[in-house]
Every structure is written in structure tokens, then in C-alpha cells.
Amino acid sequence: DQQVKQNSPSLSVQEGRISILNCDYTNSMFDYFLWYKKYPAEGPTFLISISSIKDKNEDGRFTVFLNKSAKHLSLHIVPSQPGDSAVYFCAARLSWGNEKLTFGTGTRLTIIP
């Protein structure tokens, strides 16, 4: 049972426009959410996170929005740059848990120059 879902396997966006990556989850006990970015032949690298007590967190070009009632989060990248082309994973952590991350299946973002 996939508790964290990324329903779009791929997304193409024009350079300079906004990229919106979506993630849904089913476990209401998740209370911390993270986005990771992964280039080919490299490990995932941390991008941005959000606690369930917030609905928005911003870091430069990256903003994560959390809608707890809908069990939905999204990552906005503005403006999109060619270096943003990568696979993006959302991940969630239980409030009482260990450091275990439950990952989504990933969305491959391609920025078109």
C-alpha cells in the first residue's frame, strides 16, 4: 500500500515558467514532509521540508505548500531553470517515528530551454 503517492511520473516545463510537483499521502499521522532531488548516478539530496504545523515554507526559488485536510503537498519552483531537471521525490515522516522516510515514487522534471 503506497502511503505517499506522486501521480505524475513526469513533467515538462518551459525554462522561466513555474514547475508544480504534487504529492498525496494517506497516513494522517505523518507530520513532517520533505522533498528530495535526484540526479542520475547520484544519491537524493535534500531540497526543502515542511512541518505539519505550517502550510507554507519558502526557500529561494522553492516553495512547499501543505494542505493537511486534503493530505496534499506541492512543490513550486519559480522560475524553473535547466539545472532543475531531475527526479523529485516527496517523503513523509511519522511524528513519533524513527528517522524512517516513506517516499513517493518520484516525478521526473524536465526543463525545456
Add this chain to the structure above:
Amino acid sequence: EAQVTQNPRYLITVTGKKLTVTCSQNMNHEYMSWYRQDPGLGLRQIYYSMNVEATDKGDVPEGYKVSRKEKRNFPLILESPSPNQTSLYFCASSPSWNTEAFFGQGTRLTVV
């Protein structure tokens, strides 16, 4: 440089031949984990360790063993590898349970 180092990066082996993938971190992190990445399934946790001599099963522990004798090292052991363990493996570490994890570069394992 702060990093998580996995070895080897690539490995092809035969069914039943025991192997070990090493993982080492130089950040003095308490928490370490192993994940496997498979197409359409994302990353799934195999085992984790909250400290030295403290390990526990993740979501897909069958066929794997781990040990944590020292804080910096967390090897993944496949006693009798099978083809369904062909996958991309990542080791990760984090300073505490509520901070982001740092990942190694991955080990691509093929079992024939």
C-alpha cells in the same frame, strides 16, 4: 567534506554468493538507514539504526542483514542474494530523527 560513502558503486554477482555493501559516514550522525530504489516503487527502507548496536527492520527487510558496531559504519549484508534483490541501494544518515537525511551515491547491484 561531509559525506556518506558507499562501496562498491556497482556490483554484479551470482545467486547465493554472500556479499556486503559498506556504508560509512563522517558526520557523527546517530541515525543510519538502508533503502532500495526500484522502478515504480520509489525508495523503500530496508533497515535502520538509531545508534550503535541498535538496529531494526524497515519495510522490506527480508533477505538482508545489517550491523552497527561503530557509529560511522553500517554495512548491508546479503547472505544469499537472489535475482529479486537486483536494485539500486542507498545508505543514508541523519543527526537525529527529525532532520533531513544525507544519502550516499548509491550501489547498483545485479544478481544473476
